[in-house]
Amino acid sequence: MFQSAAAVSPAHQAIAQAAEPLLSVEKVTLRYKTPNLLVTATEQVSFSVRKSDRFVLLGPSGCGKSTLLKAVGGYMKPVSGSIRINGRTVTKPGPDRMMVFQEFDQLMPWKTVLENVMFPLLVARKLLPKEAEEIARAYIDKVKLTRAVDSFPHTLSGGMKQRVAIARGMAMQPDILLMDEPFAALDALTRRQMQDELLQLWDDTKFTVIFVTHSIAEAIKISNRILLLSPHPGRVKAEVVDVDKASNEDGTAAALERDIHDLLFSEPGHRE
Numbered sequence: 001m002f003q004s005a006a007a008v009s010p011a012h013q014a015i016a017q018a019a020e021p022l023l024s025v026e027k028v029t030l031r032y033k034t035p036n037l038l039v040t041a042t043e044q045v046s047f048s049v050r051k052s053d054r055f056v057l058l059g060p061s062g063c064g065k066s067t068l069l070k071a072v073g074g075y076m077k078p079v080s081g082s083i084r085i086n087g088r089t090v091t092k093p094g095p096d097r098m099m100v101f102q103e104f105d106q107l108m109p110w111k112t113v114l115e116n117v118m119f120p121l122l123v124a125r126k127l128l129p130k131e132a133e134e135i136a137r138a139y140i141d142k143v144k145l146t147r148a149v150d151s152f153p154h155t156l157s158g159g160m161k162q163r164v165a166i167a168r169g170m171a172m173q174p175d176i177l178l179m180d181e182p183f184a185a186l187d188a189l190t191r192r193q194m195q196d197e198l199l200q201l202w203d204d205t206k207f208t209v210i211f212v213t214h215s216i217a218e219a220i221k222i223s224n225r226i227l228l229l230s231p232h233p234g235r236v237k238a239e240v241v242d243v244d245k246a247s248n249e250d251g252t253a254a255a256l257e258r259d260i261h262d263l264l265f266s267e268p269g270h271r272e
């Protein structure tokens with residue numbers, strides 16, 4: 001079930017030979033340049049994502065999960081290595097990769113739920129209003145917000161706002177949905193409900209998602225594959241495959257949670 005970092009690359013090569021993965025991240029190093037500091041966020045990170053994967057990036061705070069997601073989104077260029085989607089190198093953001101963030105303020109406050117979901121369909125996909133509205137309404141239904149379709153964001157709960165952001169991302173039918181700790185700011189009950197709803201949506205549409213979290217339990221619940229990153233700078237520690245199988249077996253999810261915890265925090269002197 002665990003593939004060590006050393007074992008990941010050959011496995012990816014084998015997959016790549018069998019069929020080009022949807023997304024392929026090869027030895028990616030990402031750095032921030034500040035006026036007096038050079039921060040290496042990730043070092044030589046490799047992984048690949050296949051169609052319909054629920055792929056989780058998991059690791060302690062500061063290991064570069066969000067930075068990796070930004071790079072896949074095309075908002076940041078690797079200093080070395082490459083990121084390819086459908087065989088093309090990622091150089092800028094595109095409608096094939098839609099982001100959902102943690103923050104509740106990612107919606108446009110002056111637009112209704114419907115208008116928020118329609119916006120990228122009109123602007124990026126350049127659809128006619130009638131067409132955009134039809135698609136937007138279908139995805140608003142999918143996230144169970146039909147009754148709030150004409151509401152403005154400030155009248156919605158945190159969970160409802162996140163549902164709108166998910167509907168907006170999914171309505172674009174991107175190749176990959178990029179989710180950066182989308183449920184982290186929600187209360188525990190709502191978070192669990194949102195995780196269930198996301199899985200129901202996945203059962204419906206089998207979309208491909210990369211999901212960032214630092215919750216091991218959330219990673220196990222959401223994913224079919226988990227990439228474990230070491231603390232700053234982030235390097236691949238291992239990949240967990242067949243998570244679905246483990247989390248459906250009695251007692252196995254708890255054991256897997258313990259194993260992942262031990263693997264992530266086994267470094268001497270590391271504090272959680």
Ligand SMILES: Nc1ncnc2c1ncn2[C@@H]1O[C@H](COP(=O)(O)OP(=O)(O)OP(=O)(O)O)[C@@H](O)[C@H]1O
Nearest residue numbers: 032039041060061062063064065066067068214232
């Ligand atoms: N804009 C920035 N300028 C400089 N350094 C940054 C910037 N954004 C992030 N970093 C640094 O890059 C490293 C990785 O940050 P990143 O936010 O990707 O980690 P993360 O794993 O997503 O953390 P968390 O789980 O806390 O959100 C950290 O050391 C962080 O301080």
